[in-house]
Amino acid sequence: VDDDTPPQTLSERSVAAVAEYIKSGRARRIVVMTGAGISTAAGIPDFRSPETGLYANLASLNLPEPEAVFDLSFFRQNPAPFYVLAKDLYPGNYHPTVSHVFISLLASKGLLHQLFTQNIDCLERAAGIPADLIVEAHGSFAAQRCIECKTPFGDAPMREHVRAGKVPRCERAPECDGLVKPDIVFFGEALPRLFFERTRMAAEADLILVMGTSLQVHPFASLPNLAPESVPRVLFNLERVGTLGSHADDVLVLGDCDAGVRKLADELGWREELETRWREL
Numbered sequence: 711v712d713d714d715t716p717p718q719t720l721s722e723r724s725v726a727a728v729a730e731y732i733k734s735g736r737a738r739r740i741v742v743m744t745g746a747g748i749s750t751a752a753g754i755p756d757f758r759s760p761e762t763g764l765y766a767n768l769a770s771l772n773l774p775e776p777e778a779v780f781d782l783s784f785f786r787q788n789p790a791p792f793y794v795l796a797k798d799l800y801p802g803n804y805h806p807t808v809s810h811v812f813i814s815l816l817a818s819k820g821l822l823h824q825l826f827t828q829n830i831d832c833l834e835r836a837a838g839i840p841a842d843l844i845v846e847a848h849g850s851f852a853a854q855r856c857i858e859c860k861t862p863f864g865d866a867p868m869r870e871h872v873r874a875g876k877v878p879r880c881e882r883a884p885e886c887d888g889l890v891k892p893d894i895v896f897f898g899e900a901l902p903r904l905f906f907e908r909t910r911m912a913a914e915a916d917l918i919l920v921m922g923t924s925l926q927v928h929p930f931a932s933l934p935n936l937a938p939e940s941v942p943r944v945l946f947n948l949e950r951v952g953t954l955g956s957h958a959d960d961v962l963v964l965g966d967c968d969a970g971v972r973k974l975a976d977e978l979g980w981r982e983e984l985e986t987r988w989r990e991l
């Protein structure tokens with residue numbers, strides 16, 4: 711869109727105007743869409759940032775290609791690289807970021823309609839966002855099961871195996887002995903049913919916040935396009951992604967997402983509350 715095209719909903723294309731829109735009470739159904747970029751400040755590398763990205767780090771594991779770590783047929787032959795990654799990413803190792811806490815603040819204020827996350831680090835839950843407002847589009851480490859007979863595997867033994875760097879196997883052994891995998895969506899696997907049940911929430915949004923995602927993985931990548939064009943969309947990301955910036959009411963906040971979120975919190979008068987909550991978490 712031409713930068714001169716006047717917005718329909720916001721008074722102007724700025725963070726201040728987004729804050730004004732929220733404060734006016736017209737944004738009651740805020741839908742947030744997140745990716746690995748909101749967790750990098752916690753110390754978890756994203757996938758695609760060169761040098762620091764997870765794919766770059768996985769080079770040391772001798773994978774045919776980095777994506778293999780999330781490939782089911784590769785996992786069947788060699789589950790070890792996934793469990794190296796799992797040991798690092800396992801919930802409990804990391805602290806939620808300011809961006810996670812901002813989303814939990816939206817929830818506390820009754821403004822969060824739905825959060826769609828691609829992350830598997832469970833930091834949304836750790837930040838106190840109510841479970842029913844979270845759609846973990848690519849699953850998470852919250853539960854695990856046998857890839858053959860689908861029998862669930864306990865949380866406590868899972869934690870033990872991951873910590874010890876051991877690959878867990880189905881407890882129905884010796885009959886089964888299949889590999890156990892967290893309910894993380896691997897390449898070629900279907901997304902959780904909840905994702906499809908909740909996409910209508912994205913269509914109902916009156917404000918969309920997209921944070922820390924390259925929007926390269928489908929069908930997640932099309933979520934920001936489901937609401938009418940007059941619905942403001944704000945992108946907090948290092949780079950411009952997807953169709954963000956092409957609507958007259960899109961606001962691009964390029965740079966570190968925690969910095970962008972702090973700017974919005976300042977404009978909303980929520981900054982102190984945000985910092986306090988983050989510190990006390």
Ligand code: CNA
Nearest residue numbers: 745746747756757758829830831922923924947948966967
């Ligand atoms: P991605 O493709 O790695 O993209 C991350 C995006 O975030 C890029 O556009 C970066 O420029 C941007 N970014 C990185 N750091 C920041 C920052 N501090 N502030 C603002 N923007 C930043 O990751 P996506 O989530 O888009 O890709 C989808 C995959 C990655 C999902 O299936 C995830 O499961 C998977 N993943 C998850 C985690 C996690 O759970 N924390 C970590 C790594 C990968």
